[in-house]
Amino acid sequence: MISANAFVTVAFQDCDPMQVVWHGNYYRYLEEARRALLEKIDFSYQEMALHGFAYPIVDTRMKFVSPAQHAHRLEITARLTEWENRLRMDFVVFNHTTGKVCVKAHTIQCAVQLNSQEMLLASPQCLLDKVAACYK
Structure with a gap:
């Protein structure tokens, strides 16, 4: 499965009054992580547009x-799990500071002709x- 990782450090302004990430x-x-994955397959947002397509998110679950x-230091892993009819990416947000998974999510994007x-x-x-x- 094709995957990519991104890392972020939680910024002060990302937290709510309860002192956790909003x-x-x-x-x-x-x-x-989605951007890193798309770049890994050489299909960045710019590349999509050059081919005449956009891929808006049409569904998400978190x-x-x-x-x-x-x-906190977070690692976000994105995996491409569907691509024949739509792009589905599954995500895991892992907190290196606590050693725990923070979030599991997926997004679905469909091709739209520009x-x-x-x-x-x-x-x-x-x-x-x-x-x-x-895969070659």
Whole structure:
């Protein structure tokens, strides 16, 4: 399975009044790992646009397991688990400071043609070729 990691240190402004990471900030952390994974398969957001596609997130799920706090060091792992008809990435946010998993999540993105704004029901060949190249 294709995967990539990103690391973040929790910033003071990412925490809520209870001194834990505000839940909405985890989506920014997932984006760091998603970007790393897309770059790993040579299909960055710029590359998508060059091929005439965007991949908006159409569904997401996040399970909060344990909290992270200011200055904690987090590792976010993204795994590409589906790509034939849509992009599904599964994520784990691991807290190196506490040794615990903070979050388990997944996102689903679908290809949209930039010129027509139509959503595709199958992934375009350019994405399939990029993923296939990672398995060679």
